[in-house]
Amino acid sequence: MSAGEPCVRVESVGFTIDGAQLLRGVSFTASRGELVALVGPNGAGKSTMLSLLAGDLAPTDGSISLAGTAPHRWAPRELARERSVMTQSHSQTFSFTVRELVEMGRAPHEASEEDPAIIDAALVDAEVEHLEGRDVTTLSGGELARTVFARTLAQQAGIVLLDEPTAPLDLRHQESLLRRARTLADEGRCVLVVLHDLSLAARWCDRVAVFSAGELTALGAPDEVLTAARIEEVYGQEVVVIPHPATGRPLVVPV
Amino acid sequence: MSRVRTERLRRVPLALALPVALAALVVAVVLGIGLGPIELGPRTVLAVAGHEILGIGEGAPALETTVVMTLRMPRVLFGALSGAALAVSGAALQSLFRNPLADPGIIGVSAGASTGAVGAIVLLPPLATALTAWAVPAAAFAGGLLATGMIYLLARPSAGGGTSRLLLVGIAIGAGFAALTGFFTFAADDDELQSVVFWQMGSLGAITWLKLAIAVVPVTAGVGLLILLARRLDLLTLGERQAKHLGLDVERTRRTMIVTTALLTGASVAFAGTIGFIGLVVPHIVRLVCGPAHRSLLPVSAAVGALLIVVADTLSRIVAPPAEVPIGLFTALMGAPFFLMLVMRSRAVHG
Numbered sequence: 001m002s003a004g005e006p007c008v009r010v011e012s013v014g015f016t017i018d019g020a021q022l023l024r025g026v027s028f029t030a031s032r033g034e035l036v037a038l039v040g041p042n043g044a045g046k047s048t049m050l051s052l053l054a055g056d057l058a059p060t061d062g063s064i065s066l067a068g069t070a071p072h073r074w075a076p077r078e079l080a081r082e083r084s085v086m087t088q089s090h091s092q093t094f095s096f097t098v099r100e101l102v103e104m105g106r107a108p109h110e111a112s113e114e115d116p117a118i119i120d121a122a123l124v125d126a127e128v129e130h131l132e133g134r135d136v137t138t139l140s141g142g143e144l145a146r147t148v149f150a151r152t153l154a155q156q157a158g159i160v161l162l163d164e165p166t167a168p169l170d171l172r173h174q175e176s177l178l179r180r181a182r183t184l185a186d187e188g189r190c191v192l193v194v195l196h197d198l199s200l201a202a203r204w205c206d207r208v209a210v211f212s213a214g215e216l217t218a219l220g221a222p223d224e225v226l227t228a229a230r231i232e233e234v235y236g237q238e239v240v241v242i243p244h245p246a247t248g249r250p251l252v253v254p255v
Numbered sequence: 256m257s258r259v260r261t262e263r264l265r266r267v268p269l270a271l272a273l274p275v276a277l278a279a280l281v282v283a284v285v286l287g288i289g290l291g292p293i294e295l296g297p298r299t300v301l302a303v304a305g306h307e308i309l310g311i312g313e314g315a316p317a318l319e320t321t322v323v324m325t326l327r328m329p330r331v332l333f334g335a336l337s338g339a340a341l342a343v344s345g346a347a348l349q350s351l352f353r354n355p356l357a358d359p360g361i362i363g364v365s366a367g368a369s370t371g372a373v374g375a376i377v378l379l380p381p382l383a384t385a386l387t388a389w390a391v392p393a394a395a396f397a398g399g400l401l402a403t404g405m406i407y408l409l410a411r412p413s414a415g416g417g418t419s420r421l422l423l424v425g426i427a428i429g430a431g432f433a434a435l436t437g438f439f440t441f442a443a444d445d446d447e448l449q450s451v452v453f454w455q456m457g458s459l460g461a462i463t464w465l466k467l468a469i470a471v472v473p474v475t476a477g478v479g480l481l482i483l484l485a486r487r488l489d490l491l492t493l494g495e496r497q498a499k500h501l502g503l504d505v506e507r508t509r510r511t512m513i514v515t516t517a518l519l520t521g522a523s524v525a526f527a528g529t530i531g532f533i534g535l536v537v538p539h540i541v542r543l544v545c546g547p548a549h550r551s552l553l554p555v556s557a558a559v560g561a562l563l564i565v566v567a568d569t570l571s572r573i574v575a576p577p578a579e580v581p582i583g584l585f586t587a588l589m590g591a592p593f594f595l596m597l598v599m600r601s602r603a604v605h606g
Contacts, residue, residue, distance in 0.1 A: 056496055080502025087496060093353045094492050094547035097264050107490055108502035135264050155501070 006031050007067050007159060007190050008053065014061030015048055022048045024061070026216045028209060030192060032158065035185035037201035038194045040211030041235050046194045047088070049211065050163045053192065054085045066159055080108035084155035086162045090148045095135040098128055098147050105154030119154055125180050126150035127173065141168035149177060153184075160184055162193040166200065178204040198252040202226055203244070210234055226250045267544050269551040276558035283562050284335060287569040288327040292576040295319055304328070330462040333470065334568045334582075335561035337459075337523040338533055340474045342560025343553055344519040345534020346541075347481055348403075350488045350549070351512045353412045354421055355539060356597055359520040360531035362425030364402045366432035368517070368524035369454040371398020373439040388465050392473070396521030402428055403513045412494065418598075456583030457530035459568050470522045477519040478557050484511065485549035492547065530567075530583050532590020533560050539597065563589075 006029035015023040023045045030036050038046045051057045052064055055071030064070055067082050074082070084105070092101075102122055106115050123129040126149045131139065136147060145168045152160065162181065166174040174197070182204050185191045195201045201208050202222035210218040210225060212234045218225045228241045231252060238255040288304075289295040299315050303323040306314030314320060341359060348357040348364070359365045375394030379387070410424040436454050453461075481488065487508050490498040499505050523530070537560045538552060545551040567585040574580050 054500060056499070076499055076504045077502035080500065085497075085500040087500070090493070090497065092493075093355070094350075094542065095264065096489075096492075096547055100489075100546070100548060104490060104493065104501055107486060133264055151501075 008192065009065045010049075010053075010062070011064075012062035013049075013052065013059045013064060015045075015052060015057065016060045021214060023052075023059075023214045026062070026211075028216060028219055030190050030207075032188050032190045033185055034207065035182055035191045035193065035205045037205040037208045038192060038211060039196070039198060039201055039208055044211040044234075045214045046211050047163055050085075050161050050192070050194055053159075054083065054161055055079060077108050080155065080157070082157055083159035083161060084152045084157040086148055086152045086160075086165050088163045088167065090144060092136045092144070095137050098131045098134050098136055098139070098150075099123065101136050101147055102128075102150045102154050105151040105156075108155065118156065122150040122153040125153055127176060142170060142173060145169060146173060146177070149180075153180070158189050160189055160191045162191070164194050164196065166195065166197065174200060198226055198231065199244075199250070202250040202252070203247060223250050226252060264546065266546045269545065269555065272541075272545050272551065272555045273558060276555055276562060280335065280558055280562045280565065283565040283569070284331055287331045287334070287565045288323055290569050291322075291327065291572040293318075293322050295322065299323075329464045329467045330459040331565055331568065333462040333467045333526065334459050334564040336467070336470055336474050337527050337530065338537075338560035338562065338564030339478060339557035340470075340519040340523045340560075341530065341533040341564075342537035342556040343478050343481055344516040345560075346538035346549070346552055346556050347488065347512050347516050347519075348534065349538060350492050351407070351509065351516070352410070352421055353492055353494065354418055355542075356418055356422060356535070356594070358532065358535035358594075359399075359516065360529055360533075361429075361535060361594070362406050362421060363427075363429030363432060364399050364406070364516065364520045365524050365529040365531070366429040366436070367402025367405075368395040368399035368521045369529055370432040370435045370439070371395045371401075371521065372525045373436045373443075373454065374398070377439045377443045388469055392469060392522055392525035395525035396473070396518055398432070399517035399521040399524070400514065402432060403517050407509075407513060452581060453528045455529055456581030457528035457586075458571075458579065458581055459527050460579055462526060466526045470526060473518045473522045477515045477522075478553070480511070480515055481549070482553045484508065485553060488512070488549040488553075489547075528583070530564065530586055532586045532594065533563060535597070536586075536590050536593050537563060539593065 008030040010026055010028050013023060013026045014021065026049065038049060040046050052059055053066065053071060055074065058072045071079060099119065102119050105122065106118065123132060126146045128143065128146045128150050131143060131147070136144065139147065145165065149165055165177055169177060178200060181191050181193055205222060207220060208222050208225045209216055210230065217234060218230060226241060228239050231239050239252050240255055241250045241252055244251050285297045285300050289297055289300045299319055300323055302312055303315045303320050305312040307320065307324050345358045348359065348362065349355050371394040372391050375391050379390055405428055406424055410421040487503055490501050490503045491508060495505050538556050541552055541556045541559055545555050567582050570585050571580045571582045
């Protein structure tokens with residue numbers, strides 16, 4: 001599939017569970033080469049949207065296709081070659097090393113001589129190469145999140161889904177993770193990332209999708225979508241949006 | 256964070272750990288065959304085995320030959336087989352439940368298998384010996400499968416089953432099956448059935464070559480299959496969602512694991528009763544030495560489990576001769592403190 005052609009298609013998707021409608025009427029597409037942020041208040045449906053895209057859940061209305069097929073209809077291993085997922089929680093029970101955990105990212109692929117190099121690169125990109133031999137059950141939340149990000153990178157899927165990857169990270173690692181996500185998109189992958197930090201979304205993403213109460217209320221370039229009026233309406237919080245002194249991208253600051 | 260925790264993990268590679276464990280097992284088997292109320296040296300044991308099995312050497316007098324070939328060798332070899340089965344089944348259950356406290360004895364799988372075996376002995380019409388020999392392990396397998404399935408439905412990780420839920424559900428299911436076993440035992444003739452102690456504490460006293468031959472097939476197949484699935488078992492320890500994201504067919508892998516652990520536990524329980532804690536202690540020790548990756552964990556656990564039961568069975572014969580102490584006493588003596596330690600540690604981690 002060439003760059004620019006949508007590889008993620010979401011058409012009139014709704015999701016209802018136990019009588020609660022978590023999403024309704026969501027439609028959008030995303031293409032290779034794009035980094036798209038999913039933002040919105042707690043409970044707006046961003047993570048549900050990501051679970052639907054990942055194939056963990058099947059939509060109760062509408063349809064989703066990843067690279068042409070509904071995620072829950074793919075054979076698991078085939079799907080894992082097409083899309084990788086970084087979930088929010090990744091608690092570890094057994095003492096694998098950081099490297100062993102990242103190696104599991106190669107599981108969907110046939111074993112190859114290039115695997116060690118791919119894993120080395122993923123460890124470096126996620127800035128966990130110095131932790132390579134550490135027991136994953138002793139890592140801090142941020143270190144573990146970076147290790148799981150490295151595993152996601154090692155999976156080398158064309159569609160990358162990241163659910164609040166920056167939540168446990170410090171300032172520098174938030175930047176470096178999104179910088180890597182940006183280069184993933186520039187390499188021709190389609191990257192969808194759930195974020196809470198609107199300025200971070202504005203700084204790195206091509207488009208921002210704003211979810212509110214289960215609906216997609218706005219989708220577009222950060223400076224079009226992230227206006228003070230819309231953010232106040234969606235979040236119920238007064239903000240000012242000022243241009244970043246260095247990049248000119250929108251900075252969202254609470255008042 | 257302490258210095259120890261930040262250190263790079265040291266691991267003994269499979270290529271070293273497995274040969275060492277197997278060598279220790281061979282030594283334990285030879286000594287185990289020799290020790291007991293009638294004591295035979297390793298040389299005698301090897302002479303008999305060489306003559307009777309391989310047809311080489313002079314052999315030994317008739318008494319020694321009978322002791323080795325009829326009394327001791329099948330039971331010691333079955334002990335090894337049973338230890339491998341229980342240790343591997345414990346390791347697999349721990350990955351299935353993402354919980355190092357899962358063990359066929361503790362969560363009630365062995366109790367289910369016991370009920371199956373006892374039920375077959377009591378309820379089936381008297382059959383030809385060879386048929387009964389097959390029917391009992393088949394029923395033990397069915398009982399183990401039923402227990403594992405129930406525990407899985409009630410305490411699977413994705414159904415919000417933490418450690419306490421797993422253990423409580425296991426206790427309940429174990430107690431229910433133990434009660435059924437008790438009724439069957441009570442209702443039956445003594446001739447038909449082993450004692451309640453046999454099903455609770457285990458014994459290798461009634462092992463014959465036929466029983467050994469019957470158990471070899473499911474145990475070898477089960478251990479072999481799980482070793483083939485090693486990489487998938489690694490993925491499953493990450494959690495169902497994460498495993499699926501990495502391309503694992505979670506449903507199929509889980510079903511395979513439930514059936515295989517029931518097969519392994521059933522093969523052991525049908526002929527040796529419940530020998531507890533092997534499935535808890537062995538994988539834990541092996542993880543500390545070789546790491547949690549199943550490629551090493553499963554084969555080394557099989558060898559160490561076999562070693563441990565052969566040693567425990569030998570002790571059960573030599574502590575108070577000519578009486579035999581139930582083997583489960585030794586494994587429980589070793590396993591109970593271990594279990595407590597793991598429970599305390601899991602509380603420290605999970606709050």
